[in-house]
Amino acid sequence: MLSSNGSGSSNDISPVYSLWATFIGLYIANYVVERSTGWALTHPLTISEYEKLKKQLKPDFEDMVPWYSGTSADLFKTVFDLMISVTLFVGRFDMRMMQAAMNKTPDEANNSDLLYDHLNEKDELWFDFIADTGDGGNSTYAVARLLAQPSYPNPSSFSYDRRFFCPFEYALQPPAWYKAEHIALEKPELPLGVSELRQYRGPECFMIPGNHDWFDGLNTFIRYICHKSWLGGWFLPQKKSYFALKLPNGWWVFGLDQALHGDIDVYQFKFFA
Structure with missing residues (x-):
C-alpha cells in the first residue's frame, strides 16, 4: 500500500494485518471449540421433527444469518468482501461520482432524479419504516x-386476546382459579397465600403502551392490563399506564407513557419529579 505522497508506509497496512490476524485467530478458536464440545448439539446426526416440518412449509425460506457463528461460509465471505472494499476501494473509486456524472448535460444536473414530490398533496399517508431486512426468510416474511x-x-x-394474551398463556399458564373474563377491582390482587407483593416469588410483568394502544384512546390497554391481574402466568401488579420500579443496588426502571405525541402529561411529570 502506498501513502499519499507515493512512498511506502508500513503504518498504513499494519492495522489491516492485525485485523486479519485477529479474525483468523477467532475463526480457528471457534472452529476448534465447536468441533470438540458443541458439534453434537449444533449438528445432530438425524433431522429433527422440526426440520422435517420446516421443509414441508412453502415457500422455502432461508434460515437466519448465523452472525455469531465463526464457521459460517456466508459470514466469512461477508467479512472478506468488507475487508476488500475497505482496503482497496474506499478513497480510490466512489460510485456516487459516477451517478453524478450520468447526467447528460449541465442543465440536467438538478433535483429531478432526487426529489419526489408526488405525495405532498395527499390528504392521508401511511409511512412504513423497516430495517435490517434479509437476515432470515421467516422474520422478513412476518x-x-x-x-x-x-x-x-x-x-x-380480539387482537389483545389472540395476538397477545394467547401466546403468553401457551408459554406459561395462569393460575387454575384465574378467570379471563373477570376484572381486578382492587389491584394488586395477590395470589392465594400471599399477603403482600414483596412476598410473591413468581414472574411479574409491567408494560407501557405503544402507539397502537393509543389508537382507541388507551381504553383496551386499561381494560386488559390495568384491570386484569394475569398475563398468562405473569402477575400484573400495575394500576396505571406508567410506573416506576425500584430495583436492587440502586437501580431503577421508569416506565413512561408517551401517548401519541412523544411527551408525558402533567401527572406523570409530577410523579417522576
Missing part, C-alpha cells in the same frame, strides 16, 4: 406480511 395488510393492528379485544 414484517412483509404486516406491510401487505390493508389496515394496521389495532387495540381491539
Whole structure:
C-alpha cells in the first residue's frame, strides 16, 4: 500500500494485518471449540421433527444469518468482501461520482432524479419504516406480511386476546382459579397465600403502551392490563399506564407513557419529579 505522497508506509497496512490476524485467530478458536464440545448439539446426526416440518412449509425460506457463528461460509465471505472494499476501494473509486456524472448535460444536473414530490398533496399517508431486512426468510416474511395488510393492528379485544394474551398463556399458564373474563377491582390482587407483593416469588410483568394502544384512546390497554391481574402466568401488579420500579443496588426502571405525541402529561411529570 502506498501513502499519499507515493512512498511506502508500513503504518498504513499494519492495522489491516492485525485485523486479519485477529479474525483468523477467532475463526480457528471457534472452529476448534465447536468441533470438540458443541458439534453434537449444533449438528445432530438425524433431522429433527422440526426440520422435517420446516421443509414441508412453502415457500422455502432461508434460515437466519448465523452472525455469531465463526464457521459460517456466508459470514466469512461477508467479512472478506468488507475487508476488500475497505482496503482497496474506499478513497480510490466512489460510485456516487459516477451517478453524478450520468447526467447528460449541465442543465440536467438538478433535483429531478432526487426529489419526489408526488405525495405532498395527499390528504392521508401511511409511512412504513423497516430495517435490517434479509437476515432470515421467516422474520422478513412476518414484517412483509404486516406491510401487505390493508389496515394496521389495532387495540381491539380480539387482537389483545389472540395476538397477545394467547401466546403468553401457551408459554406459561395462569393460575387454575384465574378467570379471563373477570376484572381486578382492587389491584394488586395477590395470589392465594400471599399477603403482600414483596412476598410473591413468581414472574411479574409491567408494560407501557405503544402507539397502537393509543389508537382507541388507551381504553383496551386499561381494560386488559390495568384491570386484569394475569398475563398468562405473569402477575400484573400495575394500576396505571406508567410506573416506576425500584430495583436492587440502586437501580431503577421508569416506565413512561408517551401517548401519541412523544411527551408525558402533567401527572406523570409530577410523579417522576
